[in-house]
Amino acid sequence: LEYIALHPSQCSDTFLESGLRTAIHKVVVQSCRIGILMMIEKQIAKYQQIANDYKLSFTILRSGIPMRIFMAKDHPLAGLPAISTTDTEPYPMITDINVDKDDRFRCTNAARRALYVSDRGTSYDAVCHGNYLLAGMMSPVNLHRMGCISKPLKDGEPMALCLIQAQHCNLNLREQQFIHYLKQHLEEL
Secondary structure (H helix, E strand, O other): OHHHHHOOOOOOOOOOOOOHHHHHHHHHOOOOOEEEEEEEHHHHHHHHHHHHHOOEEEEEEEEEEOOEEEEEOOOOOOOOOOEOHHHHOOOOEEEEOOOOHHHOOOOOOOOOOEEEEOOHHHHHHHHHHHOOEEEEOOOHHHHHHHOEEEEEEOOOOOEEEEEEEEOOOOOOHHHHHHHHHHHHHHOOO
16 A cells, blocks of 8 residues: 555556465466565475466565564564574464465474464454464564564575566556565565
């Protein structure tokens, strides 16, 4: 929404939230012109190959983004300067149901309670009001807006944000503007 406020337009913007494979599918069937994929860095080769198989361009917008743990300000782990996966074991974790099982963030305690969600709104609500933990990356603007905090995950895997589009698709001015905006904000992570 910050992008739309900063860059008003006469046209309509459509932002769809989905898992990695669904985002790729939507670009392949041309229901979306571009897809933004957030993933653990070690997944890049897998999704580059999938994109190549479907004749999609795959661009890494940024890699090496440190994984963080998001939590409510009053969470028991909030006082720690950094978190390890071992620290997270006693607490329930949010897991994105749209992500392939083999691509999900792994913690050492597989038996712990997990909340499987399909959208950021539910994730944010669970973090802010349900005392859940969320691993990943988030814009500092969203973090501040939610009233939550994040801590570095000491043993977390680096993350990446990637762009997919049909190989024959040239980005229009609005899409170029959005990608430029996104790259600027990725530097804050």
